[in-house]
Amino acid sequence: MTSRSLRAGAASAALVLGLMAGPALAFDTVNWSWVLTRTDTSTNVTTSSLVALPTGQATLQARQIYMGDINAQSDGQAIVLPATSPLDGGTDLGHMVSSASAYANVYSAGSEVPLSVDVGQFHAGAVEPTSGAVPSVADPLAANPNYAYADGMIADAGTGFLTPHQTSATASAVGVIDATASSDARAVSNTTSLELAAPPAELAGADPTGGYVTNALMAADLAQLSIGATDATAATSVTLNSASNMGALDRPIASATATAIGNLAGVTTRVGTLVPGL
Numbered sequence: 001m002t003s004r005s006l007r008a009g010a011a012s013a014a015l016v017l018g019l020m021a022g023p024a025l026a027f028d029t030v031n032w033s034w035v036l037t038r039t040d041t042s043t044n045v046t047t048s049s050l051v052a053l054p055t056g057q058a059t060l061q062a063r064q065i066y067m068g069d070i071n072a073q074s075d076g077q078a079i080v081l082p083a084t085s086p087l088d089g090g091t092d093l094g095h096m097v098s099s100a101s102a103y104a105n106v107y108s109a110g111s112e113v114p115l116s117v118d119v120g121q122f123h124a125g126a127v128e129p130t131s132g133a134v135p136s137v138a139d140p141l142a143a144n145p146n147y148a149y150a151d152g153m154i155a156d157a158g159t160g161f162l163t164p165h166q167t168s169a170t171a172s173a174v175g176v177i178d179a180t181a182s183s184d185a186r187a188v189s190n191t192t193s194l195e196l197a198a199p200p201a202e203l204a205g206a207d208p209t210g211g212y213v214t215n216a217l218m219a220a221d222l223a224q225l226s227i228g229a230t231d232a233t234a235a236t237s238v239t240l241n242s243a244s245n246m247g248a249l250d251r252p253i254a255s256a257t258a259t260a261i262g263n264l265a266g267v268t269t270r271v272g273t274l275v276p277g278l
Contacts, residue, residue, distance in 0.1 A: 056113030056215065063120040063146065064105035064190075067127060067162075069228075072102035072169040072187070080178040087178060090248025096181040098173040098236075103188050104165070104226075110195040114217040120146030121190035121263070122153055124227040125163035133159035146223035157227045165189070165228030171258075173236045178243065182255040185234040189226035191264040194218065200272030216271045224263035232258040 076098035080087070087093055105121040127135075136152030138145065156162040171185035201214035234256040246253075 057116070058109075058111040058113055059116045060109050061118045062107055063122075063149070064107060065122045065149075066104040067124055067165075069125060069166045070102040070104055070168070070187075071166075072100040072185075074098045074100035074171045074183070074185075076173045076176075076181070076183070078173075078176045078179045078181065086242040086244040088248070089243055089246040093243060093249070094179040095251065096173050096176050096179055098171045098181070098183040099185070100169040100171040101186045101188075102167050102169040103191065104167060105190045106188075107191070108193040110197065112197055112199065113215050115194070115196050115219070117194055117218070117220040117222075118146070119192050119221070120149060120223045121192065122149060122225045123165055123167075123189045124153060124157065125165035128160055128163050131160035133161040135161050144221070144223075146221070150223055150225040153225055153227065162227065165226075166231075167228065168231040168233070169258075169260075170233045171235070171256075173254075173256075176236075176238045176254075178241055179238070180249070180251055180253050181236050181238050182252070182257075183234040183236045184257045185232040186259045186261075187230045187232040188259075188261040188264055189228070189230050190224040191261070191266075192222055192224070193266045194220055195268045195270070197270045198272070214271055216269050218267070218269055220267055222265050224265065226262040230260045230262050232260040234258040 076096050078094060078096040080092075080094050104123040107119055107121065109115070109117060133156065136155045138148040138152045140148075142148040153162060157164070167187050167189055169185040169187035171183040173181040173183040196216060196218045198214055198216035201212040201216070204210045204213045236254045236256040238254040240253070
C-alpha cells in the first residue's frame with residue numbers, strides 16, 4: 001500500500017513537470033474557459049440654438065433748400081513780447097489759430113439699427129423776380145421728389161429766375177511775430193454724413209456654417225445740387241526775430257489750409273467683431 005502510493009505520487013509529479021517543461025502529450029486535454037462581460041455606455045447630448053433677427057428700423061427723410069450767399073472770414077494777428085531772449089522754441093513760442101468755415105446745407109444722421117434715408121440738398125443764390133421767368137413747379141408725388149426739385153431748380157437757373165450763389169471762406173493769420181500760426185478756411189455748399197454703427201453680427205443658428213445675421217443694412221437716396229461758386233482762401237505769415245531750439249517744436253511754424261467743396265456725401269457702415277463660431 002505504501003510503496004504503490006509513493007509510485008503513484010511520483011508519476012503525478014512527473015506528469016506535472018512534463019506539462020510545464022514541454023508540450024502536452026497526445027492523450028492530455030487542456031480546457032480554457034474565459035468569462036468576460038464589459039458594457040460601456042456614453043451619452044452626450046448638446047443642444048445650442050441662437051436665432052438673431054434684425055430688429056428696429058430708422059427711416060429718415062430730409063429736404064434742405066438754401067437760397068443766398070455765405071461768407072465767413074477770420075483774421076488773426078499776434079505779437080509775443082519775450083520776457084527773455086532768445087525764445088525757446090519748445091516752451092516759449094505761442095501759437096495763433098485762425099479758422100473760417102462757411103456751410104449752406106449740413107445734414108448728419110447715425111443709427112444702430114437698419115437705416116433708410118432720403119435726403120435732398122439744394123443751394124442757389126437768390127430768387128430774381130425781375131427776370132420775368134415763370135418758376136418751375138416740382139411734383140411732390142413724383143417717383144423721386146428730390147430729383148424733381150433738382151431738375152426744376154436747374155431749369156430756373158437757366159431762365160434767370162434763380163441766381164448762382166457765392167459761398168466763400170477766408171482765414172488769415174498774417175503779421176504774426178515771434179509765434180507760430182496756422183489758418184484754415186473751409187467752404188462747403190452741401191454736405192451729408194450718414195453712419196450706421198450696428199452691434200456685432202450673431203450666428204443665425206447653432207451651426208456657424210449657417211451664416212450670420214446682422215442689423216448692418218443701410219439704404220440711402222441722396223440728391224445734392226449746388227448752383228454757384230465755392231471759394232476758400234487761407235493766408236499765414238510769421239516773423240521770428242529771436243528764437244532758439246526750434247527743433248523742439250511739435251508743429252509747423254506757419255501753415256495755411258483752404259478747402260472748397262460743392263457737394264460732399266459720406267456714408268459709413270460699421271459692424272462690430274463677429275461672435276466666434278460655436
